[in-house]
Amino acid sequence: MTNAACRRLLAVLCLSSSVLAGQAEADDQMLLMLSGDEQLVSIATGTPQPVSKAPSVATVITAADIRATGATTLSDVLESVPGMHVSRSGLLWAPLYSIRGIQTLFTPEVLIMINGIPLTNSYYGDRGRLMGDIPLEHIARIEVIRGPGSAVHGAEAVSGAINIITRTASDIAGTESGLRAGSYRTYDGWVQHGGKWGEVDVAAYLRLGTTEGSGGTVGADAQTALDRTFGTRASNAPGPVQNGYDSIDARLDLALDHWRLRLGHIDRPNHGTGTGVADALDPLTKGHGKYTNLDLTWHNPKLTENWALTAQASYYDTSEEEVDITLFPAGSAFPLALPGGASSTVGMVGRPEHWERQQRLSVSALYGGFEKHKLRAGAGYNLVDMYRVTETKNFTFVYIPGVGYVPQCINLACSIVEATQANGLAFLTPHERRSVFAYLQD
Template sequence: MKQHIKCGSQMLMLSLLVAANLVQAQTLSENIEEDELLDLYGDTEMIAIATGNLQTTAKAPAVATVISARDIQISGATDLDELLETVPGLHVSRSALGYNPIYTFRGIQSAYNPQVLVLINGIPISNLFQGDRSLIWGGMPVNAIKRIEVIRGPGSALYGADAFAGVINIVTLSGHDISENEFGVRLGSFDTQDAWAKIGFDWQDFSVGLVLEIHNTDGQDEVIDLDRQSLLDAITGTQVSNAPGSVSLSRENIDARLDITNGHWQLRSGMQLRRDWGNGVGGAESLDPSNRWKSNRYNADLTYRNDELADFWDLQAQMSYLQTSIETDNDLRLFPAGSDLSLLGLGGVYPDGLIGNPESFERHYRGNLTAIYSRLEQHQLRFGLGYTFSDLYKVKESKNFGPDPITGSMLPPGSPVVDVSDSPYVYMNEGDRTNIYAYVQDVWYLADDWELTTGLRFDDYSDFGNSTNPRLALVWSTSQKLTTKALYGQAFRTPSFAETQAINNPVVLGNPDLAPETLASYELAFDYRATTDLKLALNLFYYDWQDIIKFTQDENGSTKTAKNMGHQTGKGIELDMDWAISERWKVNANYAWQESIDESTNNKIALVPESQLYLALDWAITHNISLHNQVNWIMSRAREPYDNRDQIADYAVLDITLHYESTSGGWGADIIMRNVTDSDAREPSVWSIPQASIPNDLPLEGRNMYAQLYVKF
């Protein structure tokens, strides 16, 4: 089998200054239970995804951030993306389709964002189709979240493919975490109506936790002045564009989480239903106000863990299942009714518009076995074996263009919509992928103040051969207050099915000859705890990203084909401060700067922020009332080569949350105000030949406001 990823170069280690007061945590016994560690150090100090074991962020062999349930409550955040925007070096941009989030770590970005691995309770939720969370994502509410763990940098040595630019692990609530039942409602801008319930109880020897969340909204209504059809109108003389018009971001979401725990066993399941899903600025960047999508996502996992089965061994076995779908609920009009598409080689005027309804259905089965061996005096060894079977088991499509599935002749403009499922003319073939992997990790306590983590993971794929990825992390307790880390890691990303198998598509086409993307990363980090109230961090990084997969404009001007098109390097610095000034005042601030270069052109990487600044001020006005103020400032985003538009404007968004909690703790209320100054914030649209389809970029929501009330019982 072809070896796609080469084991790395030797790491050059340096040391400087900035952070650590929790150094004594290295002596903690591995037998301490997770809840005890969280009680001792707090949710924001503990992380599990760096090595698979819960440990303090100061000692973790990674650059990590943890967002706790308390952080979520104080911030007034209602969706995962609002929380991730507070992480240093992580920017949440938006794609044109459905305003799906693009998690940009350190200048690494692509349209569908498969370079970021998102886990729920340590289990991937990646799809085969685009390699992302789901094309019909629709957001993720926060009431079921216990904490969020974020690692900036590669994690393939532990998590395999797609743990590339960063890893986000969402830990959900168990029955043990819900000490009081809770019911809440939220009303606000854009006709938003939300409700949630949290229920926790013990039944015989079982602990049960249930969270239900409902979200309905018309979505923000900022206006798109011009779209792709506007350009066609100007050339062909038609006047059929829906621009100026509002972005389409309606949502009807239902999320449910169930957790049942008994002794060594834990069963978790989830449901995410998406209905009335508006597609943003359209499937082909032409406004389509009538189209709607839906998605059904179900997951379940069963975990058995026993640290008493054998001396010096901690064993864990896990099985999981994920089922996802992407379905159209109303016709997707790539171009509106009356559009003349002669210039795109599609024959002329389409009275009903150019209609294409692609749908896909997936199942993912995973099983893994993990063993931790701790008998060796200065070593903790972790071994893992796993198997994943991912199946794109159904592909459906109906459309009014392309070959007729019965005659094979081209459908003329004005033809009715026909079903091309199970024909050679469908947009993508069904298929599956198998992954078998093994890894080993050694945490070596070199001396009282030195800890070396090494790891190696081998993956074998049924369609792409094999890959071996190492990691190396040296953690030095430089002083009682300062910890220094030197980190090296490699990562890889396998191409998605859309990148390899998309066919008969008027917008993008796949390429079966693609190679996986690869990345090598070097980091130097300092964690300094000046006092118990003041924490500082400084991170320096450099990475080398090769065989980048991009959809590149074809000569016909209407389609883009996936290709291994590039080589990108990046370097940067991240600064983070957490300061409890007094019992009433707390400041959290971070700043990130990065410079990423396209090595083939020597140009700066477009669309990503070179600088970003986050500042939050919490004021405990009284024992019951608190005020959270935060500013997020996004700066210095370059245009793509040959894009002759004005530079992308910087923006700063101010959010304010007023929180009240009754003295008894039985109820509480929040007033949440976002973009208080009504800043004209925009995320960049991509360049297309001969001009950008959305010339004035993607407008973010203006000033908006919400009120929520919850009761506990």
């Protein structure tokens, strides 16, 4: 083949490729127009775009999808996402979100957000061990990215990110309510309303519920093995998993012009300990988790012809309070580090509690004056303050060469004492973390 023929063939191939690429893009746009499906996702880049164009593998679950599945909790509906699995931690029966097989003790590598505000608890980096499940009645859509999202959302999104978008006044047709009853003495009722209060768009939601949990049975636990070793009979196994809890969920959304104020509260009293904090069944201990968020947003999508501007301030307050946790039940035996090998037959009891607040400020601008590019720039400030930590307990851990760390009574009576820095028993002290960030994105 001559050089001239080669050049003509190359030109034809390039032209064909360009035409086909243009046709494919046109076909995509035509399909979106014909389907009328506004499957837009903003969690991948921070700006709305079709799911098919998102740089991450994204899934959008709408309110219609939720109704079609019959799911009642966030964990139920997330099981429908490809590449994602929801399991349970034995500790407090907390949901574990595994994306593409990546899973640790409390899955802190998966970021959970409500309306873009992280529900991250700095104690373990998760969304709170006592939060339980999130109901779905007041959710408009759920956006999920599977794969690293740290560039947009920070280190907590190394495995993926989930953004829960709640309903606004336009998503609710007047007043809606419902009652449910199910197995394991599960009952809940909810009411929500969307409408106008003068010039203000109002959406409000309240739900009350209770459940005794799934009632699974544990045949043998960690105390069972200790009973064999020390000749005791303290284990509560076989026995039921303690995964029941009461629940209160409330949300309020107020919008006027470019302003939006949102308030939410999640309350989980009487929360069971699952299979036990130390994998020994504990039918007595109940925890209480409280999570409150507030955010104020100003958003103008048409500040000028090519500019959009968003400013946001948010506040998130959490506390996880518990009665005395029985790590190992009364009647269990642990050796004391005393001359003569004295021992005491008592339970292993502790009560760690912590309170935390988070404050966030951010501003972002979007420029759309370029034909095939959008520029997004922003800056922000975050303050995470674990302002109070308390603990009481009757045990500590002592290292024995060749054995490892073993629990031992703090004193001869194995009585409960306050853990402080002064006596060297404090497991955590109040502290805060500040971060300042800026970004430029194409």
